Amino acid sequence: MVVLGIMAIAVFTLVTMYLWNWLVPVLFAGPVIDFWQTLGLLVLSKILFSGFGKGRSHDHGRWRGYWKEKWSGMTPEERERFKQKMKNKWCYPQQSSSPQEHSSSNG
16 A cells, blocks of 8 residues: 555656646746656645645635625625725736836936
8 A cells, every 4th residue: 555655656746747847948947857856846835735734624614604704795886896806906916116207206
């Protein structure tokens, strides 16, 4: 059983490495990585995005219930205003003005 687990991790690492080396250098001019770097990247991703806990539940349902209740309490106008606000914030972020614009208006 342990051998099967090690083989599964090795295959997953190889697939990830091949995908990385196929896409990242071409699309983003990133580096080509080897097996051990790929395994390290996968471990780092696991730590950053899942934590160390084994079998831990993240309880995303708590937030889902909060937003469902909040959404159901809104009027159609409030919902539309909320959607527009989120779209403006996340889809079309405001461009900050450059420092040159400020200096030319001060002079």
